[in-house]
Amino acid sequence: MYYLYIIQNDFSGEIYIGITHNPSQRLKEHNNQGKKFTTRKNGKWVYIYLELYRSKKDAVERERKLKNHGKGEYDLLNRLKNSLIEAI
Numbered sequence: 149m150y151y152l153y154i155i156q157n158d159f160s161g162e163i164y165i166g167i168t169h170n171p172s173q174r175l176k177e178h179n180n181q182g183k184k185f186t187t188r189k190n191g192k193w194v195y196i197y198l199e200l201y202r203s204k205k206d207a208v209e210r211e212r213k214l215k216n217h218g219k220g221e222y223d224l225l226n227r228l229k230n231s232l233i234e235a236i
Contacts, residue, residue, distance in 0.1 A: 150203070150206075152167050153166055155195055160190065161232075
């Protein structure tokens, strides 16, 4: 199984979209400053959304659509507006 996920930094309010097969391990990696894009001095990354796919190809396609088509990301984040964290 593959997960499309959206995480948000609880300090800056930044959003990151990615895919993984192990959500708990992936979140630990984000919070342990393992990736340059998500390395932050302040705040923790928290999950705000997950989608589950049986096929990695489907998960990658969905991630690409959200990242490359602003309307898709905008619509999804608008739908999740009550789940988003307000930046400090």
